[in-house]
Amino acid sequence: MYSLAEENYIKSIYHLQQEAGKEVSTNAIAESMETKPSSVTDMVQKLAEKKILSYRKYKGVQLTEEGRIIAANVIRKHRLWEVFLVDKLKFHWDEVHEIAEQLEHVHSEELINRLDKFLGNPAFDPHGDPIPDAKGNFKNTEKKLLSELKKKQSGVCVGVKETSTEYLQYLDKKKITIGTKISVLGKEFFDGSMIIQVGRDQFFISQKIAENLYIQTA
Amino acid sequence: MYSLAEENYIKSIYHLQQEAGKEVSTNAIAESMETKPSSVTDMVQKLAEKKILSYRKYKGVQLTEEGRIIAANVIRKHRLWEVFLVDKLKFHWDEVHEIAEQLEHVHSEELINRLDKFLGNPAFDPHGDPIPDAKGNFKNTEKKLLSELKKKQSGVCVGVKETSTEYLQYLDKKKITIGTKISVLGKEFFDGSMIIQVGRDQFFISQKIAENLYIQTA
DNA sequence: TTTTATTTTTAGCTTAGACTAAAAATAAAA
DNA sequence: TTTTATTTTTAGTCTAAGCTAAAAATAAAA
Numbered sequence: 145m146y147s148l149a150e151e152n153y154i155k156s157i158y159h160l161q162q163e164a165g166k167e168v169s170t171n172a173i174a175e176s177m178e179t180k181p182s183s184v185t186d187m188v189q190k191l192a193e194k195k196i197l198s199y200r201k202y203k204g205v206q207l208t209e210e211g212r213i214i215a216a217n218v219i220r221k222h223r224l225w226e227v228f229l230v231d232k233l234k235f236h237w238d239e240v241h242e243i244a245e246q247l248e249h250v251h252s253e254e255l256i257n258r259l260d261k262f263l264g265n266p267a268f269d270p271h272g273d274p275i276p277d278a279k280g281n282f283k284n285t286e287k288k289l290l291s292e293l294k295k296k297q298s299g300v301c302v303g304v305k306e307t308s309t310e311y312l313q314y315l316d317k318k319k320i321t322i323g324t325k326i327s328v329l330g331k332e333f334f335d336g337s338m339i340i341q342v343g344r345d346q347f348f349i350s351q352k353i354a355e356n357l358y359i360q361t362a
Numbered sequence: 363m364y365s366l367a368e369e370n371y372i373k374s375i376y377h378l379q380q381e382a383g384k385e386v387s388t389n390a391i392a393e394s395m396e397t398k399p400s401s402v403t404d405m406v407q408k409l410a411e412k413k414i415l416s417y418r419k420y421k422g423v424q425l426t427e428e429g430r431i432i433a434a435n436v437i438r439k440h441r442l443w444e445v446f447l448v449d450k451l452k453f454h455w456d457e458v459h460e461i462a463e464q465l466e467h468v469h470s471e472e473l474i475n476r477l478d479k480f481l482g483n484p485a486f487d488p489h490g491d492p493i494p495d496a497k498g499n500f501k502n503t504e505k506k507l508l509s510e511l512k513k514k515q516s517g518v519c520v521g522v523k524e525t526s527t528e529y530l531q532y533l534d535k536k537k538i539t540i541g542t543k544i545s546v547l548g549k550e551f552f553d554g555s556m557i558i559q560v561g562r563d564q565f566f567i568s569q570k571i572a573e574n575l576y577i578q579t580a
Numbered sequence: 581t582t583t584t585a586t587t588t589t590t591a592g593c594t595t596a597g598a599c600t601a602a603a604a605a606t607a608a609a610a
Numbered sequence: 611t612t613t614t615a616t617t618t619t620t621a622g623t624c625t626a627a628g629c630t631a632a633a634a635a636t637a638a639a640a
Contacts, residue, residue, distance in 0.1 A: 149597065170618055183598050185619055190596090202605055202618055233476040243470050250464045258451040367627060388588055401628055403589055408626090420588055420635055582640085589634070599624075608615070 148249050151218050152177065153187050154196060157207055158215030167204035216280030222248035223269035224259050230270040231263060237270040237321070238312035253278075272303020272322050272358060288361060290326065291336060291354035298327035298341075299359035306356035314353070319343060326359065366467050369436050370395065371405050372414060375425055376433030385422030434498030440466035441487035442477050448488040449481060455488040455539070456530035471496075490521020490540050490576060506579060508544065509554060509572035516545035516559075517577035524574035532571070537561060544577065 146154070156176045160168040170188065174181040192199035196211040207215060225247040229240040257278070260266075267283065268274055276282045287302050301324045304311065315321065320342055329346060330339040336351030364372070374394050378386040388406065392399040410417035414429040425433060443465040447458040475496070478484075485501065486492055494500045505520050519542045522529065533539065538560055547564060548557040554569030 147596080171616095179597095180599060181618065182600080182620080186597075189619095229473075233473070233480055235472075235476065239472075243468070243473050246468045246470070247465075250461070250468075252461050252464070254453075254457075255447075255451070255461050258453065262451055365626080389586090397627095398629065399588065400590080400630080404627075407589095583638100584640085585636100585638070587634100587636070589632100591632085592630090594627100594629075596626090597624100600622090602619100602621080604617100604619070606615100606617070608613100610611095610613070 145251060146214065149187065150191065150196075151214070151249055153184075153191065154207070154211055154215045155218045155222075157197065157205060158212065158219070161207060167200075167206050169204045173205075213280040216276040216282070217278070218248050220276045220278070220280075221250070221256055223273060223275040224256060224263060224266070226269045226271070227263050227266045227275075228259060231266075236316075238309050238316070240270065241307060268303070268322075270322065271307060272301070287358040289355050290328075290338075290340075290357040290359045291351055293328045293331075293359060293361070295328055295331045297361065298325060299361035300325050301357060302360040303358040304356055305358065311353075311356060315357075318347070319345070320357070326357075363469060364432065367405065368409065368414075369432070369467055371402075371409065372425070372429055372433045373436045373440075375415065375423060376430065376437070379425060385418075385424050387422045391423075431498040434494045434500070435496070436466050438494045438496070438498075439468070439474055441491060441493040442474060442481060442484070444487045444489070445481050445484045445493075446477060449484075454534075456527050456534070458488065459525060486521075486540075488540065489525060490519070505576040507573050508546075508556075508558075508575040508577045509569055511546045511549075511577060511579070513546055513549045515579065516543060517579035518543050519575060520578045521576040522574055523576065529571075529574060533575075536565070537563070538575070544575075 153173070156173060157168055160172050160176060164172065170181045170184045173188070174184045177184070188197065188199050188205050191197050191211070192205070195208055196214065197205045197207045199205045222244045225244040226237075226240045229235040229243060230237055235243075266275060272287075274282045288299070289305070290299075290301075293299065301320055301322055303322065304315070320326070324342060327341040328338055329341055332338070336354065338349050338351075338354055339346060340349055371391070374391060375386055378390055378394060382390065388399045388402045391406070392402045395402070406415065406417050406423050409415050409429070410423070413426055414432065415423045415425045417423045440462045443462040444455075444458045447453040447461060448455055453461075484493060490505075492500045506517070507523065508517075508519075511517065519538055519540055521540065522533070538544065542560060545559040546556055547559055550556070554572065556567050556569075556572055557564060558567055
């Protein structure tokens with residue numbers, strides 16, 4: 145059984161490895177966890193002893209297979225709880241992250257299996273992120289960023305990259321949610337901004353907006 | 363916001379105060395929390411500083427109004443989660459305690475209010491214990507112990523005093539659960555044992571069984 | 581009312597996890 | 611290839627919460 149602090153480190157390292165690939169630096173971990181590099185070094189050395197990750201001084205860390213499974217399980221719990229909060233308790237998708245951060249650390253395999261079943265074995269969380277199975281396997285759907293679409297292309301919103309409240313509220317205001325169809329009417333090469341169509345509305349979005357929205361094209 | 367350890371102390375002290383009334387001793391707290399008296403002294407002094415309880419050296423402690431409210435809120439969360447686990451996730455009533463012990467420490471008022479609503483604002487948990495409202499008020503129903511009933515009296519099971527797995531499994535085996543009607547057919551003065559009727563079955567129970575079952579008489 | 585037993589507290593130590601400041605290693609620039 | 615800047619680690623503190631062993635207070639027994 146891993147402590148709350150350990151689980152959070154493992155989860156963060158997992159996510160960083162997804163983005164950056166290969167070895168993850170001490171500083172990167174410290175930044176993502178809002179802690180100091182020296183604290184990271186301590187914890188990372190402890191996790192290395194426990195064979196949850198491999199650590200080479202000054203070179204960064206990489207999760208072992210065991211580490212990856214632990215991370216996937218925490219993520220599985222987080223995302224299942226998010227589904228619960230949105231589907232059953234009618235929370236809004238931009239309100240659930242913090243609560244799920246707490247719920248993800250409740251230890252009980254039976255609980256999470258029953259929750260999974262209760263929710264109808266969902267494959268994606270309310271932000272469109274995939275929910276791994278109990279062994280830590282993700283089904284990966286190939287999704288693009290909206291910013292990668294060209295003029296006249298269209299697709300369906302399947303998730304977000306950025307999950308800040310500000311961003312999610314922006315999407316809300318524009319009536320963009322999981323499943324919303326989006327068409328690119330025009331695209332400016334200079335700054336990557338776009339004119340898009342959502343429902344009956346057409347409006348301008350900046351590149352920053354476009355590169356944080358995942359789209360599944362038909 | 364209180365730490366997990368603090369919340370557990372507050373909850374334990376609350377329960378002990380219910381049973382013992384008035385001041386609760388250091389030793390009693392230590393025993394109920396499976397910790398050492400010296401650790402209890404430390405924590406109790408800290409909680410006294412925070413005005414959660416009043417503490418007189420060598421004399422024991424008593425929760426303040428603030429302490430009582432905190433305790434009631436933790437208990438409210440515990441019991442609501444138990445209802446969720448049994449009603450929604452189909453856990454058995456003897457399997458939910460440990461999981462609820464973890465869930466009760468998730469901090470979010472909004473969460474617990476929505477959960478309450480989702481569950482249909484239940485008044486009792488799966489063991490028949492009352493669920494306090496958000497302000498910490500319990501509705502108290504006057505319930506008796508089965509052992510207090512006389513020959514030929516009968517009533518409905520509304521809860522248990524003892525919550526060990528062994529006891530709950532015994533009740534299960536005998537098909538006694540919340541709502542089960544029980545009639546006392548005979549009672550032995552010498553040892554407090556009884557012959558009771560449950561459904562179509564009649565059987566013998568010891569005083570130990572009888573004095574841990576709460577009954578509501580008509 | 582002494583003496584003895586029990587309970588409670590204090591003092592000092594331990595561990596997990598975080599922090600600061602300084603030292604060491606690596607990477608970037610001149 | 612030195613020098614400079616950046617990153618990472620080490621060493622030493624700090625806090626929360628626990629523990630043991632000894633001291634102090636209270637309660638029980640003689």
